[in-house]
Amino acid sequence: MAVQAPWRVSASRLHRSDVGTQLPLVVTDAKHSRPPQHRADRGDPRVPGALAATAVTALILGVWALKTVNAQDIGGAGLIQVLPASYFFALGLNLAGFVGSLGLKVLRPWLLVVQLLVLIVILHGADPIIHGLPRLEASYRHLGITDYITQTGGLDRKLDAYFNWPGFFGLLAMLSNATGIHDLTWLATWAPVGVNVLLMPALLALTLRLSSNPRQAWAGVWMFYLASWVGQDYLSPQACALLLLLTLIACVLTVFPGWPWKPSGKLATRLRNLAHRLEPGKSAPMPIELPRLALVILAAVCVVLLAGMTVAHQLTPFAAIPILVMLALGGKSRLRFLPVLALLFPVCWLVLAATPFLIGHLHTLFGSIGNINAAASASLLNRVGGNPAHQFVVYSRLAEGAVIWILAGLGSLRGRRLRTPWLAAALGTIAPFVMFPLQSYGGELLLRIYLFSLPFAASLVVLPLLPLLPRGPSPPGLRQLAALLLLGSIIATGTVATRYGNDAIENFTPDEIAVANQLYATAPHGSVLIEAVHDTAWRYEHYAGYRYETVLQAEPARPGEPEPGCASITQLVPSAGAYLIVTASQITAADVINTGPSEGLQHFIDRCALQGGWSVEYRNNGGAIYHLQGAPNGI
Amino acid sequence: MASKRKRVSTIAAVVAVAALASIPLSFTGPAELRAAVVGPFLLAGPGTALMLFLKPPRIRKGTGFEVLPLAVAIAVSVSLAAAILLSTAMLYTGFWHPSAAVALLAMFTLGLLAAVDRRSRRKEAAS
Known part of the structure; x- marks a missing residue:
């Protein structure tokens, strides 16, 4: 039923009412809904201009510093060890500009957006600016899968997991086919900036519903970007699925808040009482009823987002399940069917559409359910290793994650004490941890949990530093702004260290790309191609045209593990021979991560090459290609 | 109010032009032009048309929260999800015709925009 209310509610004041009973919902007549504000109330008009100028200065200085x-x-x-001081000055200027913009008497959304865009470019755009090529070997693989679909218009579902969750690659292939642009390297290069820009509206929509006032919401978005060190914002299905997930949760919290059940049952009553005890302030107001058609369409939108997520990425839908369940149990989502669909969609997809993957990976998927030790080992212990510098990076990442979660916990306590909304953010922060005992996800699960948890945690982290009741919409005081700036500076510096800690391994040079190009020009189709270490910018074409093999995984050697010998390479060579690619990034990775032989990767390869049957096909500064003759009785 | 209506009309016109242009350009044309039109259309076209159909001002009237971030997020996410689902369906059915899929999305978008236009004309006539 359409409700044509002859009044409107001011955006900021409604949020005040979220906080508690002290500030009543201000309902004003539509004709006088926005009384002209006194010039003095809006502050000095030159200040926003000056703050915008700091943003532009920070952008120019930051990009220039990265270019040097x-x-x-x-x-x-x-990266942190080679960044010039001017970069940190630019970053500091941007942080101060954002905090200054947040402290204005009247919030200027355009100014805050500008500050965040500059932050995205200088904090998350360092790789494209410095290297000018896609980051991570996975980016190149993703380009290769897209190329495969573009060329064939089909899937090889037995090849690997990607072809069983092809949604994102189908999207890229559709873009490539429909525009005639077949080389999407530029898109992969600038993806970190693009993905973070696309996330901004969804993050803001989410934090607006998680927080008690718009300043906290903006600060929450800012904190997300400051603490987002996981680097999953490359051209990847998980980045796309995260966008869909955040939009879904924001839509649910905004359009469908409330309890999914009537308070008639015993359990429902208990849950309500518990939620009220935890979050004693007045609950968030139910939106005035939307037209039924709009509600139905928005519910359908939620289902479409869930479905899109399901076909695009294998993990994100499983993160959506606990988040939606907890929000429903906390009285934050009244869509009863959504958690059920969130469970049904990925399970049905796994069983019905991803059958080849399911059959081949039953043990991987279900073998470690409930084994918390295995999950902890894979996510924590096995990742701590490498040379001292790399260990510092790994420990810094763990520390940054822990700090954010601890601060979010403190924010929850503070929120409860101040009777301001905090429960939805806390539930969203905790919910992804439900996945921890299910499986290790290749040792990346803790990292992914952090990624799913961060948008919610960020909103809580800033909560103690912003004025809430009883001062209401007044801007933060100088002391609070200084504290916010200090916290932001510490976390941003930490993120420069953690996000770019593996920069030497994760980025590639044009010479390395030239080696891979030469490999494809040299090796006949169907050959076996071997990488010495799993860190090669290849497979961006001919994804299924060769048999790809890896000698050493890019992870620290485990204690007691025998050193690899030349046989670890030759055993991969069939009788028809094979091609081995050794690149500068592989050598750095082996050195930094401490994987492979203690003599160093290059010495190891040189020693093996002396055995005979090896010939150098191509060499440049980025690496070398060896042709390995196969033994007559080879595989 | 008039400026808001004008803004909505401008957005609708831009989306309509992009959708209309995407139909031929998804099949042929200079690659750069196709990328400049079809790319943004796939990114936000269908979702923006849906948001215009939902009339965000009404949501705003009812709830009071800033609706713009959510509207933009839904516009982008729905567009991407629609393209993802469509491409997946084509891949699983072995019917890979991406240009036709873009044209289909464009026609869906134009249909929504036509409904928006029809509704606003009806309202204008009534008032």
């Missing part, structure tokens, strides 16, 4: 970095100097500790 020599990528060859980046070592085991990552």
